[in-house]
Amino acid sequence: MAESKKYQDSVGKLTKLLESNLKKVDQEIIYRLDKSIPLINDIGIHLINASGKRLRPLLTLAMAAQLNDYSQNPVILAAAVEFIHTATLLHDDVVDESNLRRGKKTANIIWGNEFSVLAGDFLFAQSFELMVETGSIQALSSLASASCKITQGEFQQMQIAKKPETTRKQYLDVIGKKTAELFGASCESGVIVANGSLVEQKAAYNYGFNLGLAFQIIDDLMDFNAQSKKTGKNLGDDFKLGKTTLPIILAWEKSNTSEKQFWNKTLKELKQDTNDFEKALTIFHKYNIFESCKLKAQEFISKSKISLDQLPDTEIKEHLIGLADESIQRSR
């Protein structure tokens, strides 16, 4: 709990330092939504009221601020980044709703799919209109490339599902595209519009990319971690869907024949009995899987922090280092 508070500290300090620009990001988000179309307007209210810590736009603003740019361009880019992220969440809903829909009313699902697809498309298209306004084709290129990789990563994630024999390399490739690229581009584009050097751009990208990898590893870990329930994520969702994540891969590598039979039954064939989730946890504990996952995440956090050496020593940089360190502690 103390550590969970500590995690909020660096984000909290960054949020305070960048408060005025973060408010402008919110204004930009509201302003860009089409008031004449109630459904689109609803997203805005949802986005503003229900949004979490706005991590990605915060990174864009922080990276620009590192280079003393507190102008409107990073604000516009940060809004674009949040639109891209929200668009992908809305489209993920369609995929997830599909899987969860048995037993639910069809009409809601129909409406949900139409709404989620179109609303995501609107936000995605709007994000490019925002980027155009910055006049920076290079920042746009960075975020367009990340957007493309997100969908490639999601395709690949479908392909490795129900395959516990997936390699670590394949998994890292998937989460790199699905999650880390947008973290990388959020940071990189902030430096680009602040006229940072190529070295600084690359450093910002590497900070974000490695942070994103660690972030996703911890996120995947939390699907199995009872103490993380307070974050709002339902325990065991990934397990139920047969999603292949790092804990599964590491456990499969170490499993004996009867344990492999267990994974085959529960994940390949998706035949799960009531206590199978607990049984999976027992195997994880036997092989110290959670600790191994955290070590892997720690590896990427170290890389992430080292990248910052290329950027000026500022108060913001200290908090970016803190943010990276604390992201690991989410899982405790």
Next chain:
Amino acid sequence: MAESKKYQDSVGKLTKLLESNLKKVDQEIIYRLDKSIPLINDIGIHLINASGKRLRPLLTLAMAAQLNDYSQNPVILAAAVEFIHTATLLHDDVVDESNLRRGKKTANIIWGNEFSVLAGDFLFAQSFELMVETGSIQALSSLASASCKITQGEFQQMQIAKKPETTRKQYLDVIGKKTAELFGASCESGVIVANGSLVEQKAAYNYGFNLGLAFQIIDDLMDFNAQSKKTGKNLGDDFKLGKTTLPIILAWEKSNTSEKQFWNKTLKELKQDTNDFEKALTIFHKYNIFESCKLKAQEFISKSKISLDQLPDTEIKEHLIGLADESIQRSR
């Protein structure tokens, strides 16, 4: 039939004149698809083999060629335009599948939704990566704006569904956003990368936009036109879904009390009996609705052609005029 052949004539002549660049568009499309992801590669094969007349990319190439630009930039933009168009078709599938899914196997639908959403997202993101390569933020702006309007138009289309009392103005606003904006931007962006003047850009946009309006009016008309069945469109699909299109709006305006009761029953409440489609056709014929729709389309075709006065007199321009004229004749 003779006229349907004639319609193909101008497109055919343009296709021949621009053959080499159209082939490059195909190559670009294939090249940009991710070979490592079979699902994405499948779209490529589908796109290349099953594609129709490639009207939108043809317009982009033709507009650039009008200004003597046969270079790679219009080719890249044309591929981007086709990607945007295909992305919207894929996402429309999700909406349509939702409506048609009763009685179909759930697993197919789940796969369909996931596939269509992600594949559309991939093509859309890829289209922006293509546009970035042209280095023209102005062409990118034109197509980003059109992309945004497409989703707004689709939202609005949902809002006017089952409302035969929709005004003509509302309908034109919907099809303007949903269809005509991309026609406009396809033309405009071709002129932009060919370094056309502002007057020429505006002229190209107006040609495309008005052509798009006429195109959609004829498309909506064909849902009720028996002779158009050979085009592959199923008769009465829009009627079954309660879509509000121009024939419905014009018929509602003229209908007497008992006819309005018929529209209320069939379109507002979606209670349709076996012979209700025939009954709708009878009302259309009573009030010459098809002829009125064609007159409206003709109005936009005239505007479309007048816009071309601002562009150089070339062989291509002649065919663009022909293409506009012949687009009306699809419905006969």
